[in-house]
Amino acid sequence: MTEERKSLTERSWDLRLAVQRRIAEAAEGGYEDPGMKLFGVGISTINTRLGQLERATRSIVHNLQPRMLFDPLRRERAVNQRWWARGLEGHVIASGVNNAQHMALLAVCHPDAWVGEVELSGLAIDERLALFPGPLSVQGQPTAWLCSHPDLVAELCGLWTEIKREAMPIHDVPGLVRLTERQLTTVSLLSQGHKDATIARLQGVSPRTVTSDVGRILDALGVGTRWEAGIVLGRVSMPA
Template sequence: MFTGLGLGGHEEEVYLQLLTTPGGSVQWIGARSGLTTTQVTAALESLAANGLVDRSAALPAVWSAAPPDVALEELLLRREGELRRARRRITELMRAYRRGGPGAEAGELVEVITGRDSVAELWRSLQLDVRDRLRILDRPPCVRRFDPETELAVLQRGVEMHVVYESRALRDPDRLAEIRSFARAGEQARVLPDLPLELALVDDRLAVLQVSAGSELPSVLLVRPSSLLDALVGLFELYWSHAMRLPATATADAGVTPEDHRHRQLLTLLAAGLTDESIARQLGVSPRTVQRWVRELMDRFGARTRFQAGIQAARADLL
């Protein structure tokens, strides 16, 4: 039962014996299991190191089993982490192997990763390994597999995350809700009507660049430190500087006037590229009211277009 968790038959037998009683000594366990004192002692030490058994505080010679729903789950999570690290190590070994082949010097700078599962595993490992900063151009449809829990864990580690979303990403209410949850967790999110590509920059060490959009077999380029990586960093900063800041939430904040709150909601939906009719349905008003609110917003900031109004609103810290 426990082989996949890195435990042997003796550890399993001892743990199962202790599950049936409030506590037992080495001799009692040996008598019940048929194991020698040396085997029981070694098994108990291994189980204790993995958090599966404990000594009694009052009677040090008595051992008891930890609840399996907690202890085994924690052990399983540790094993999963070890497997992920082993998988990343295999990837590193393959890169070393390729470096030893013909044309290895040029191949060190850019590597092609093909296949949905391979791309997903690469993206997950990069998120787990990021140290200081993650910068993303998010252009749907995304070739990487999206994992909200992993991104929230990255933010909780204090990693600085800057993301520019193409407006199409905000049209799905569920996706928009996720993006707002990331913003509340610390992600700095901005939006542009169009993006040229999907890109992720991991610290200043690596870049992941989509090969082509809409292909049946997803592929990405893994770019290492080079003039190409420097150019991709410059490309991101250019789009970041022109993007409109995205409100973190559509709920009213303390100290925000009803007009500013309404403008925040309106700007979020405009940034998503929704029509006046769609915005009206979401806000529960008429299209004519939406058009009036948009005109008020443009007049307020002296903007000639809706997007200019969004830029001016961001500069005024409305967003």
């Protein structure tokens, strides 16, 4: 590990601790801190509200995600399409280690993503607001917090810029098995329990094509059987 990378690791941990401290202070103070507000509780609520952040974005996003989940319902498509249509700058940088087994799925869902050594989760919009994960709720649900403290937002954007210098576009990852949109739709339908005949009918292709696509999907996931693929998808998929 180079000295520069050690520095980025230390900065990531320092920022994570600083964010956790501000969240704890906000919670203890009755959520009165205007610079750290509870954004959402539970994956479904948080994902739904992400659309509000996208609409509020004027120019650029800095997004770091150590671990990304595959959404069988493909709810990311609408947000991404609006993003590209508006010509907004920036993209997600994901960890290559934590997402290695389902990288091929993410490459279709997020074709503009980059892959690097990411150890902190955070999303900044227009260098003025940042979304950070918080502690689990009393019910065990994930939480997200919206931060406007300039020092925390600036450090997140700075880390993103430094990490990108050593990152690469997701489609340049060595050994990546490229999947098509149709094949990713097959993954989604399989995840929802549909049989090959139903998948063929829904996609307007032959059962033989579905069988061929499934073989390609198994290669992409690095497994040899559908059962193994199901185990992997269960581990890397977002809850409905």
